[in-house]
Amino acid sequence: MAAYSGPHNPSRGGFGGGGWHRLGNALKTTVLLAGLTALVLLIGEQLGGAQGLMYAGLFAVVMNFGSYWFSDRIALAIHGAQPLPYEQAPWLHQMIERLAARAGMPKPKVYLLPTRTPNAFATGRNPSHAAVAVTAGLMDILDQRELEGVLAHELGHVRNRDTLIGTVAATLAGVISYAAQMLFWFGGSMLSRSDDDDGGIADVLAKLGLLLVAPIAATLLQLAVSRSREYGADLAGAELSGDPDALADALLKLERGVEAMPYDRAPATSHLFIVNPLHHGGVMSLFSTHPPIPERVRRLREMGARAGGYKARGPGGWEYAY
Known part of the structure; x- marks a missing residue:
C-alpha cells in the first residue's frame, strides 16, 4: 500500500474511493431512505386517509429526530454496554486513538x-x-493486527456517517412493520368499512396487498442500505x-465465532455489528443485514494482493506499509 502521509484529508479522497464515491453513496442513501419514508406515509394514508397521512408524517419526523439525537445511547443501553475505563485496557484506547x-x-x-x-x-x-463498542469475546480470539483491522472498519462507519443512516433506516423499517402488524390485529373493522365504500372489495384487497408487501419492501430497502455500507466500511478500514x-482474517474468525455462539439480543440492531450476530444459513442468508463474508474477504484479499502483502515484524506487532 502507498506510504501513509498523516491524518486522512477528505479533500484527497480515500475512505471508500474519494469524493465522487462518497457523493454516489450519499445519493443512493437519500433515495433509499426516501423510499422508506414514502412507505410510512403510504401506510398512514391507507389506514386513515388524509388524517392518517398527517399522523404518519409526524410520527416519522419524531422517530427520525429521536434516532438522530439518541441513537448512540439507545443502542448501547439495549446491549448493556458499559464504558471501558482507560486503565483497564490502555492498549485498546491507544489503538483507537x-x-x-x-x-x-x-x-x-x-x-x-x-x-x-x-463482535463489535x-x-x-x-x-x-x-462510540465504539467491542465484546469481551472479540479481544479473546483476535490478535492485535486483526483487532486493529476491526476497529478501523468501525471508525470507517463513523467517518462515513453510516451509524446514523443505519439507525434511521432501521427505525423507519420498524415503523412500517409495526403499522402493518397493528392493522392485522386491530384493523378488521377498518377493512370492513372500506368494503362499504366506493372501492368495495378491490379497496380491501389493495390494503391487504400493501400490508403484505410493505414490510418486505422495507426490509429489502434496509438491507440495501446496510449491505452497501459494509463494503464501504471494509474499504475504509483497510485503507x-x-x-x-x-x-x-478477522472476518473469517468472527464468522466462525458467531456460528459457535450466536448473539440474539435485540435482533433489530443486528445491522450495527461488523458481522451479523444472528447466524442464519440457507435461504435466510438472503435476508441478512450483511453481505456474504466470502465476498467481503475476496475483495479485501484483492486489495492486499495489489498492495503487495504485509510482513510480520515479530511477536511484538506488525510493520505496516505507511
Whole structure:
C-alpha cells in the first residue's frame, strides 16, 4: 500500500474511493431512505386517509429526530454496554486513538459488551458524538493486527456517517412493520368499512396487498442500505489500518465465532455489528443485514494482493506499509 502521509484529508479522497464515491453513496442513501419514508406515509394514508397521512408524517419526523439525537445511547443501553475505563485496557484506547488520528476525527468513546460472542459495532450521529463498542469475546480470539483491522472498519462507519443512516433506516423499517402488524390485529373493522365504500372489495384487497408487501419492501430497502455500507466500511478500514488481509482474517474468525455462539439480543440492531450476530444459513442468508463474508474477504484479499502483502515484524506487532 502507498506510504501513509498523516491524518486522512477528505479533500484527497480515500475512505471508500474519494469524493465522487462518497457523493454516489450519499445519493443512493437519500433515495433509499426516501423510499422508506414514502412507505410510512403510504401506510398512514391507507389506514386513515388524509388524517392518517398527517399522523404518519409526524410520527416519522419524531422517530427520525429521536434516532438522530439518541441513537448512540439507545443502542448501547439495549446491549448493556458499559464504558471501558482507560486503565483497564490502555492498549485498546491507544489503538483507537491512533486510528482516529489517522482518520482526522476525534477519538470516540469506548464501550465493552459483556458477551463472549466476538463482535463489535459503532454508533453515534457524527464523528464528534460517536462510540465504539467491542465484546469481551472479540479481544479473546483476535490478535492485535486483526483487532486493529476491526476497529478501523468501525471508525470507517463513523467517518462515513453510516451509524446514523443505519439507525434511521432501521427505525423507519420498524415503523412500517409495526403499522402493518397493528392493522392485522386491530384493523378488521377498518377493512370492513372500506368494503362499504366506493372501492368495495378491490379497496380491501389493495390494503391487504400493501400490508403484505410493505414490510418486505422495507426490509429489502434496509438491507440495501446496510449491505452497501459494509463494503464501504471494509474499504475504509483497510485503507485506514493499511492491512486489508488483517481485516479479512478477522472476518473469517468472527464468522466462525458467531456460528459457535450466536448473539440474539435485540435482533433489530443486528445491522450495527461488523458481522451479523444472528447466524442464519440457507435461504435466510438472503435476508441478512450483511453481505456474504466470502465476498467481503475476496475483495479485501484483492486489495492486499495489489498492495503487495504485509510482513510480520515479530511477536511484538506488525510493520505496516505507511
